[in-house]
Amino acid sequence: MRIPATVPDTGTVPVTLEPVRQKILMDNDTGIDDSLGLLYLLASPEAEIVGIASTAGNVPAPQVAANNLALLDLVRAPELEVAQGALTPLAIPLRTTEDTHGPRGVGYAELPPTTRPLSDRSAAQLWVDLAREHPGEIVGLCTGPLTNLALALRMEPRLPQLLRRLVIMGGAFNHPGNTTPTNEWNVHVDPEAAKEVFDAFSTAPADRRPVVCALDITETIEMKPKHLTLLAERAGSTPVEHVSENDPPQARSAASNPLVRYLTDAIRFYFDFHKLYDQGYLAHMHDPFAAAVALDPSLAVTKPATVDVELAGTLTRAATVADWAGMWGREPNADIVIGTDPELFFERLVERVGEYARTVFAEGDSSR
Incomplete structure (x- = not known):
């Protein structure tokens, strides 16, 4: 995706400009949709991933870190720093969700073993060090629990001012x-x-408030089997498989492209989970959407609000509450996404990840 420069007609060959690259620190709990969010970033020429923080959530933190490293290996990515976060939340025992994401967090897929090393520094330290090294330059992208970021804020309270x-x-x-x-x-x-995290960002300037992609919007980002088909076609993978709710759980992709094979096996598990809970044979792509917004905020229509989190309610503990009207008398600390164009998002997802799969794995190369 090279952007042609506007130059006078002098008979010379037009210059092309590389897109401005955005430094991204991704904090995830990989996770099926987290993995697709990471792939979206890897496939986007305007993204420069400066680090990956692995947080306990969908699966324990060591498994998250292993998934991140193995996924980078699968797609032959350059060396990227992957740091492991805290093993437990700040104040309560860890709850994981293998029923949603599979025993290893990647559905029916199997990632190859990897020898890529884990960072010597913790995920929280990674947040702090990178923000200090690149003040005003880094976009933080959190697609899992906010444990690592909260710990980082305890170490460096200026993070709301240091992050872009x-x-x-x-x-x-x-x-x-x-x-x-x-x-x-x-x-x-x-x-x-x-x-x-939300309390800390009450001190952030208005142009650096967190952009919050909540279920209100992310559950409208519905991936369906047709999108997997389009991805395979864009990647030039054969055979072009048509995932169906009638596929048995033991079915596995035979796609020639290793990345398409991974996505098919991972996302089919996600489809099966959503169908089990009467949501249809589809999958909500929460995290890839957040990744897309991190790179292009114009994908999201937002509305400022003051957000707080309920900690004491018997029935409502962990609920996020938004004061849209200023009733609390506190300045907004978040911009909540209230609208988007899911079709445009999926067009970008298919184009970027599909073309990335084609580029990484030359035709006929299924050696990994």
Whole structure:
């Protein structure tokens, strides 16, 4: 995706400019949709991933880190720093969700073993060090519980001023929860951390408030089997498989492209999970959407609000509450996404990840 420069017609060959690259620190709990969010970044020429922080959530933190390293290996990515986060939330035992993401967090897929090393520094230290080294340059992208970021804020309270922007996948406002009737998974895992983060960003300038991609919007980002077909076609993978709700659980992709094979096996598990809970044979792509917003905020229509997290409610603990009207008398500390164009998002996802799969694996190369 090279952007032609506008130059006078002098008979010379037009110059092409590389897109301006955006430094991204991704904090995830990989996770099927987290993995697709990471792939979206890897496939985007305007993204420069400066680090990956692995947080406990969908699966334990060591498994998350292993998934991140193995996924980088699968796609032959350059060396990227992957740091492991805290093993438990700030104040409560860890709850994981292998029923949603599979025993290793990647559905039916199997990632290859990897010898890539884990960072010597913790995920929280990674946040702090990178923000200090690149003040005003880094976009933080959180697609899991906010434990690592909360710990980083305790170490460096100036993070809201040091980061260029923060994008969070989490919360539910005018929408039912997906874990309890009132709360969303990432906040549910570590509500104390979520509250610390939102409280800390009450001091952020208006142009650096967190952009919050909550269930209100992310559950409209519905991936369906047709999108997997389009990805395979864009990648030039054969055979072009058509995933169906009638496929048995033991079915595995025979795609020639290793990345398409991984995505098919991982996402089919996600389809099966959503169907089990009467949501249709589809998968909500929460995290890739947040990744897309991190790179292009114009994908999201936002509305400022003051966000807090309920910690004491018997029925509502971990609920995210938004004061849209200023009733609390506190300045907004978040910009909540209230609208988007899912079709445009999926066009970008298919184009970028499909072309990335084609480029990484030359035709006929299924050696990994």
